[in-house]
Amino acid sequence: MSERRKLTKRCVTELTVTGTEYTILDTEVQGFHVRVSRAGVKSYAFRYKLNGRTRRLKLGDAAVLTADEARKLAIEARARFQRGEDPAQERKDARDAMTMNRLWEVYYTRHAEPKTRPRTLAEYKRVWMTAVKPCLGTLQLRALTTDLLEKQIMERHRRTPYKANRALSLLSAMLSKAVLWGHIERNPCRGIARNPEYARDIRPLSADEHRALLRALDEERREGDFAAAVAFELIMFTGARQGEVLHARWAHFEFHADGRAFWSKLATDTKQKRVARVPLVKSIADRIRVLHAIARPTDSTHYICPSLSDPAVKRYDLKSPWRRVRKAAGLATLRLHDLRHDFISSLAIQGVPLETVGRVAGHNNIRTTQRYAHFADAALEAVTAVRGEMLANARNRPSSPQQEGLNFHDD
Numbered sequence: 001m002s003e004r005r006k007l008t009k010r011c012v013t014e015l016t017v018t019g020t021e022y023t024i025l026d027t028e029v030q031g032f033h034v035r036v037s038r039a040g041v042k043s044y045a046f047r048y049k050l051n052g053r054t055r056r057l058k059l060g061d062a063a064v065l066t067a068d069e070a071r072k073l074a075i076e077a078r079a080r081f082q083r084g085e086d087p088a089q090e091r092k093d094a095r096d097a098m099t100m101n102r103l104w105e106v107y108y109t110r111h112a113e114p115k116t117r118p119r120t121l122a123e124y125k126r127v128w129m130t131a132v133k134p135c136l137g138t139l140q141l142r143a144l145t146t147d148l149l150e151k152q153i154m155e156r157h158r159r160t161p162y163k164a165n166r167a168l169s170l171l172s173a174m175l176s177k178a179v180l181w182g183h184i185e186r187n188p189c190r191g192i193a194r195n196p197e198y199a200r201d202i203r204p205l206s207a208d209e210h211r212a213l214l215r216a217l218d219e220e221r222r223e224g225d226f227a228a229a230v231a232f233e234l235i236m237f238t239g240a241r242q243g244e245v246l247h248a249r250w251a252h253f254e255f256h257a258d259g260r261a262f263w264s265k266l267a268t269d270t271k272q273k274r275v276a277r278v279p280l281v282k283s284i285a286d287r288i289r290v291l292h293a294i295a296r297p298t299d300s301t302h303y304i305c306p307s308l309s310d311p312a313v314k315r316y317d318l319k320s321p322w323r324r325v326r327k328a329a330g331l332a333t334l335r336l337h338d339l340r341h342d343f344i345s346s347l348a349i350q351g352v353p354l355e356t357v358g359r360v361a362g363h364n365n366i367r368t369t370q371r372y373a374h375f376a377d378a379a380l381e382a383v384t385a386v387r388g389e390m391l392a393n394a395r396n397r398p399s400s401p402q403q404e405g406l407n408f409h410d411d
Helices: 009-014 067-082 087-096 100-115 118-136 146-155 161-180 207-223 226-238 242-246 282-295 319-329 337-349 354-361 366-396
Strands: 003-005 022-026 032-036 042-050 053-061 253-255 261-265 276-279
Touching: 009 067, 032 067, 042 067, 053 067, 053 087, 067 087, 100 118, 100 161, 118 146, 118 161, 146 161, 207 226, 207 319, 226 242, 226 282, 226 319, 226 337, 253 282, 261 282
Parallel strands: 003 022
Antiparallel strands: 022 032, 032 042, 042 053, 253 261, 261 276
8 A cells, every 4th residue: 555645845855765666645635646666766646547447647757846846737637637538648649649750651651652653752752851841740630720731831932832832742642641541530731722833835846946856866876875866756756754765675565567566655654654555656666676676685674775784774864865966956955855745735736635635645634734725726726717718618609500499498
């Protein structure tokens, strides 16, 4: 049975180490006590019984709190207990509550790492470390509100609006998973407006620019990097992304006796994570055949545009040969990705429906394809003009005698 005393500073100071843990109960506040560990560490606590279970709420170490200070905390805890609250459980819940730092660890290992490409994963980490963790990392999920996030993300980074958008996107993805995993009931990111983003001017290349570029590619094939030149033409003629071309292996290409040729892009190599079978025009199919004859791959799993030192290793990028081609073509500001824009723009200009354009381009979201809508509008205007001219000509054309004799009657 525990001994009872009025706990004072002197009383607690004089408690000795016995090698066995023991407790001294206070005579003034029921449940208030000091515990002395086997090592002599003294701590204050408040003990109470709720629903048949004995609970213990630690108040603090005796080396930090005086007996009077600890007694006041015990009185407050007792008052909360008498109101039906459970202070010990509330503290445990607060300690165990999911924080943003902990959510990031779970989100990264459980969702992002196994399902995201390395480059995207690196971008997630950069956004988390620079834009989210510094202002939200230690906060508990239940403390997050829409207003708080708008201030800490959108307003805090208002001078870097694109950075704020990336941070909000990552945060929203994390909190959506938190809702799914049962940590919170709703995603507080919903309703926060993103900053407008103005895309770089997208336009198709002119006939002169196409001519200069194709001549530069011919030169690169003769004097430079044949494989890189073929990779550039694949992008130019199919609208593929650079990463898709760099992941292309010899086994992904098929040639038929009737002249048809196809490039099968694996789901793991495409941004939309779907298999894509792309038809190739004859000129590109011929280029790939020539490249195969030059490379003489010993394994169909080798890359068509591999590392210069090992055909089984993928190239990291095509920056060096692209700089040569761009310089030779006199197109100093042309990005490699602009070849993809040029391909997609040309489809829209030809009047191909945007839904089809998006499917060919491998867009996950129709909003991405909408960036090319003005080209489709121009094509529609041209078609409308042709139709209008046709009808105008029909109106002005003299009627034939047979037509003049036709009469229509209502039945």
